[in-house]
Amino acid sequence: MEWKNIYRGFLMGISDLIPGVSGGTIAFILGIYDRLLLAISGFFSREWKKHIGFLLPLGIGIGLTLLLFSRVIDFLLKDYPQPTQFFFLGLIIGVVPYISRQAGVQKNFKIWHFILLLIVGAALASTAFIKPAETGIITSLTAQNTIGLFLAGWAGSMAMLLPGVSGSFVLLLLGVYATAINALSTLNIPIIIVIGAGVIVGFIVSSRAIHFLLERFTHAMFAIIIGLILGSVFVIYPGIPESGTPFVMSVIALITGLIVANMFNSASAPTK
Template identity: 70%
Template sequence: MQWRNLYRGFFMGISDLIPGVSGGTIAFILGIYDELLASISGFFSRNWKKQIGFLLPLGIGIVVALLSLSRVIEYLLENHHVPTQFFFLGLIIGVIPFIAKQADAKKNFKAGHILLIVVIGVLLASTAFIKPLDSTPITELTSSNAIGLFFAGWAGSMAMLLPGISGSFVLLLLGVYSTAIGALSNLNLPIIAVIGAGVIVGFIVSSKVISFLLSNFTYVTFAAIIGLIIGSIVVIFPGIPTGGASIIISIVTFVAGFIVAKLFSSPNKTSIG
């Protein structure tokens, strides 16, 4: 068992609670993105037993974070929104040089790759101006809303694996985020189970697709990932802080996030592709 994946899963679980912050980005920061995709894909094959040692501790860490910190994250976003978002901005910006180095961008990126980065970055950034669906949190599961919650979980999990796209933000756009957070906070097991089933299906599909793209279109995929991460900066940017104390705290949290990203993004980590 790779028990160090407990803390890695914990960090990924925290990120998946924040609209705009991608669990895939955190996996990149922690240097386990390629192994994560391979393990998820391999778990649903004949060699599934080989993947348990990697995925089980990671999954435990994610679940512990989701269950233990959902209310903490709610509190931070409601009462200290700007500094919290600046911490994750630091994380995201800090990982970009690492991913560019993984791709050896100076050598391998051509004009087409740069254009792809710009186009994808602009497309994702534009979602910041999309008004999320207004939705009253669902507390009672019915046959009709179960289908919608399942597919929302599917869409959210596919986003979770893509660096730069937040599963929580997708749920927010679909009007399901408050339902998911409420279910986690209050341990509403039927709703958690339905959304969770969608998440599992999404993981299966998206892990295979992303692995295929990284293997066969490596540098195009890297360019797309960088574009997604750059675009996510606009999505989670909370605006310029007001007041001296808020500005100082936001600078401190931003620097802290940037330092955390640099510490975990070791240049000696295995490259992808």
């Protein structure tokens, strides 16, 4: 068992609780993105035993974080929204040089790769202007909302594996984020099971698809990934903080995020 994956799962779990922050980006920062895709797709094959030692501790870390920190993240986003968002901005900006080195941008990218990067980045950035769906918190299941919550979990998990695309933000756009956070903080087991089932199915499908595309169209996929990460900066950016304490806290949070990203990038072995 790779028990150090518990802390990696902890970091990915925290990121997945925050709209605009991608667990896939955190996996890139930690240097485990390629292996994560391979392990998820391989777990549902005859070679599943080979991947259980990697995935189980990671899953434990993510699961514990979702259960234990949903209220903490909710508190931080309500009472200290800008410093919290600026910290994750620092993480996201800090990972771009690392991914660029992995992709060999200067050596491997052609003009059309940069065009693709800009198109994808602009498309994701434009979602910052989309008004999230306004729906009430679902606390009990019906036939209709069960299907809706399952599909929302599916869509959210597919986004979680793409660096730059936030699963929580997808849930927010679909009007399910408040329901998911409420279910986690109140341990509403039926709601958690339905959304969780959608997440698992989404992981299976999307991990295989992304891994296939990374192998067949490596440089194009890196262009898309960098575009998604850059575009997510505009989604997360909370605006210029007020002068005084909020401004100072936000600057410190941004710098801390950059330092943390650099620490992980320096410690991570190349995955490409």
